[in-house]
Amino acid sequence: MAFDLDERLGDGRVGFFTDTSICIGCKACEVACKEWNQVPDDGMEFTGMSYDNTVGLGADTWRHVAFVEQRRPLGHQEPGVGEMDFRWLMASDVCKHCTHAACLDVCPTGSLFRTEFGTVVVQEDICNGCGYCVPACPFGVIGKRENGPKKSGAGESGGTAAKCTMCYDRLGAGEEPACAKTCPTDSIQFGNLDELRERAERRLEQVRAAGTTSARLYGHDPGDGVGGTGAFFLLLDEPEVYGLPPDPVVTTRDLPSMWRHVGVAAVALLAGFAATAWRGRTR
Amino acid sequence: MSQAVDQTPSQTDVRMDGAAGLRGEREATPGSAGRRRERLMVPKADFDSYYGRPVLNEPTWEAPDIGGYLFLGGLAGASSTLAAAAELTGRPRLARVSKVGALCAIGGSFYCLIHDLGRPERFLNMLRVFKVTSPMSVGTWVLTAFGPAAGCAAATEVSGLYPGLGRAATLAAGAIGPAVATYTAALICDTAVPAWHEGYREMPFLFAGSAVASAGGLGLLAAPLSEAAPARRAAVLGAAVECAAAARMERRLGALAEPLKRNRLLRLGEALSVAGAVAGLTLGRRSRIAAVAAGAALLAGSACTRFGIFKAGMESANDPKYTVQPQRRRLAKRGAERDLG
Numbered sequence A: 001m002a003f004d005l006d007e008r009l010g011d012g013r014v015g016f017f018t019d020t021s022i023c024i025g026c027k028a029c030e031v032a033c034k035e036w037n038q039v040p041d042d043g044m045e046f047t048g049m050s051y052d053n054t055v056g057l058g059a060d061t062w063r064h065v066a067f068v069e070q071r072r073p074l075g076h077q078e079p080g081v082g083e084m085d086f087r088w089l090m091a092s093d094v095c096k097h098c099t100h101a102a103c104l105d106v107c108p109t110g111s112l113f114r115t116e117f118g119t120v121v122v123q124e125d126i127c128n129g130c131g132y133c134v135p136a137c138p139f140g141v142i143g144k145r146e147n148g149p150k151k152s153g154a155g156e157s158g159g160t161a162a163k164c165t166m167c168y169d170r171l172g173a174g175e176e177p178a179c180a181k182t183c184p185t186d187s188i189q190f191g192n193l194d195e196l197r198e199r200a201e202r203r204l205e206q207v208r209a210a211g212t213t214s215a216r217l218y219g220h221d222p223g224d225g226v227g228g229t230g231a232f233f234l235l236l237d238e239p240e241v242y243g244l245p246p247d248p249v250v251t252t253r254d255l256p257s258m259w260r261h262v263g264v265a266a267v268a269l270l271a272g273f274a275a276t277a278w279r280g281r282t283r
Numbered sequence B: 001m002s003q004a005v006d007q008t009p010s011q012t013d014v015r016m017d018g019a020a021g022l023r024g025e026r027e028a029t030p031g032s033a034g035r036r037r038e039r040l041m042v043p044k045a046d047f048d049s050y051y052g053r054p055v056l057n058e059p060t061w062e063a064p065d066i067g068g069y070l071f072l073g074g075l076a077g078a079s080s081t082l083a084a085a086a087e088l089t090g091r092p093r094l095a096r097v098s099k100v101g102a103l104c105a106i107g108g109s110f111y112c113l114i115h116d117l118g119r120p121e122r123f124l125n126m127l128r129v130f131k132v133t134s135p136m137s138v139g140t141w142v143l144t145a146f147g148p149a150a151g152c153a154a155a156t157e158v159s160g161l162y163p164g165l166g167r168a169a170t171l172a173a174g175a176i177g178p179a180v181a182t183y184t185a186a187l188i189c190d191t192a193v194p195a196w197h198e199g200y201r202e203m204p205f206l207f208a209g210s211a212v213a214s215a216g217g218l219g220l221l222a223a224p225l226s227e228a229a230p231a232r233r234a235a236v237l238g239a240a241v242e243c244a245a246a247a248r249m250e251r252r253l254g255a256l257a258e259p260l261k262r263n264r265l266l267r268l269g270e271a272l273s274v275a276g277a278v279a280g281l282t283l284g285r286r287s288r289i290a291a292v293a294a295g296a297a298l299l300a301g302s303a304c305t306r307f308g309i310f311k312a313g314m315e316s317a318n319d320p321k322y323t324v325q326p327q328r329r330r331l332a333k334r335g336a337e338r339d340l341g
Helices: A028-037 A100-104 A167-171 A178-182 A191-210 A251-278 B002-006 B063-087 B090-117 B122-130 B136-159 B163-189 B204-220 B229-261 B264-281 B287-316 B321-339
Strands: A014-019 A063-070 A087-094 A112-114 A120-122 A188-192 A217-218 A231-235
Touching: A014 A087, A014 A191, A028 A063, A028 A178, A100 A112, A100 A188, A100 A251, A178 A188, A178 B321, A188 B264, A191 A217, A191 A231, A191 B090, A231 B264, A251 B063, A251 B163, A251 B204, A251 B229, B063 B090, B063 B136, B063 B163, B063 B204, B063 B229, B063 B287, B090 B122, B090 B136, B090 B204, B090 B229, B136 B163, B136 B204, B163 B204, B163 B287, B204 B264, B204 B287, B229 B321, B264 B287, B287 B321
Parallel strands: A014 A231
Antiparallel strands: A014 A188, A063 A087, A112 A120, A217 A231
């Protein structure tokens, strides 16, 4: 059950291919995103989680670089730290712009919509901050901004939901999104989604041939629980290592069945009261 | 762990003061500081996560608002249906308390819902669209139809004006009531929150039972003994359905039921509902005081159940294991089926 006609998504659909095997963890994408989209600060905290103090995606974090340290070899690479195996996994996470987007399906105001580029965007002047999209997202991407006065910099968008727009304003002007533009290693690649998928398959073969057999694509398959994502990844370990769900499913897939169960329960409630009221009416 | 320590001979021996070989606490071996008070070795988790961070973003809904709404909405919907049934079966005083109760509960519901919005002044934006994919959109329209009907039913009842209109409004509110009381199950189940989503088969029945029990509780609390018979029976029926649905949900969810099973509010809610229902049916037949106490217990029980469900869901969203493990199992099952076929 989907609100927008996803099958119309096709030729014009654009996306991100984030090749984490060449991410160097510079966080230029995080900075470029904040700058271009004027995203308010998301807290200045020292987490102790490797070099990651951004923690995760949310209303005020639209790109997030994960840092994973593992005592394992990376392909045939020599880590240069004695006899110890060591590898860094760095990955720039972002809104997946799902084919079947739960946030868009559950939005009760129509604030979230599908753009002509196949991306999913919040209209902040429509959103009333009900927060339904937040628990609906199977990836933990979208968040709700705190109300105006409490949060400096949120301004007019205080109290509303916010997430990556894939730089909707730049796309309209024929520019690529700020994160992809700034990425110094082309770990973040922007383009036509079908082209990106082909390119990702070739890259996967190349990386595996180079000895990194743990490499896999994530979100590229249109047959998965969210119909494939507009932003997909080449990962070097299981998705959950990066904080991604291994088998995400759009929650509205089960909604028809939910409505049926609700309907039966409602009729049962009515019948129950009728039975209790009419039975022993003489008493 | 020890293997990792053995494999790190590369830590530098060079010191600013030139005293090589002084490695201080770096040479400390685990356990050398005497007996440990706790188990040092945490059993290895059978799933990976990113520093134990949740996969999902925590729902921004506030417990007093949305937990409170789940209770009040159920009470309002079920009370309206009870009011209509009481009116049709000639129990005017039970009908009266149920109508007034429904109006108060639906008023509280609207307050909670609007108060929880990030931009309350934009509440009416909900009425821009109707989306069957959004239980909140459907619910808003249901409430928009229900609110005026319940208000009109209560106002005409109390004032005694326009009895014909009042009867029509009572029946309308009574007909929409079941939808008001049960749609909230779809509202919370239609999320990625594991304990809510996976419980979607039982949740509508759990909520319906809890709503019926609370409406019965209100009838016991406020209506005279001579008219409270349907309320007493409804309380028993509601509490039984609620407990049966909860038990089935917990059994079906397996490991995912942990947050539900260890939730004290849920246990307390069940105990209060059952105690209230039984007390209402026995002592509550004869003693007004016992009926009031039983009614209060039923209302408190229903509220505890709703807050318990709310809290258990939040807990399941905040622990990555409840997101990752069921998905892993699903993938493994699919893989095995593919291998077989």
